[in-house]
Amino acid sequence: MTTSDHSAKLARFGVSMERNLLDGFDRLIAAKGYANRSEAIRDLVRGELVRRSWTNLKAKRVAVLALVYDHEHSDLLHRLTHVQHEHGDLIVSSLHVHLDCDNCLEVLTLKGPASRIERLAEQMLSIRGVKYGQLMRATTGKDL
């Protein structure tokens, strides 16, 4: 794609906001390393649209679930395995990294109805012994 093709699809609009809000935004985008305000605003809008698109809970979605847990914690491995077998059709792939003597990192790629992905994440994150967990809701951009 040439630059002119790309810019032909761009639309411009003006934004008004309070000076102190803009100062805070400029500090934020500098800290994050954005080249300019436009790029930062595009990312904010994309993020919000992805969040909104997840509210259609029957739609097929893709997500990544990361968990850190202590594998010595009693019953934890059994529970984690049990939940994963119950929802085996949602799990596209999984990765296990032994972080140190006690801790493991597990990363699951999930694909299926948003409601089931959310439920699986809640079940796994609430298991005792899970120290950290994060569900990253992804999108192809086609549904935005």
Ligand code: NI
């Ligand atoms: Ni491990």
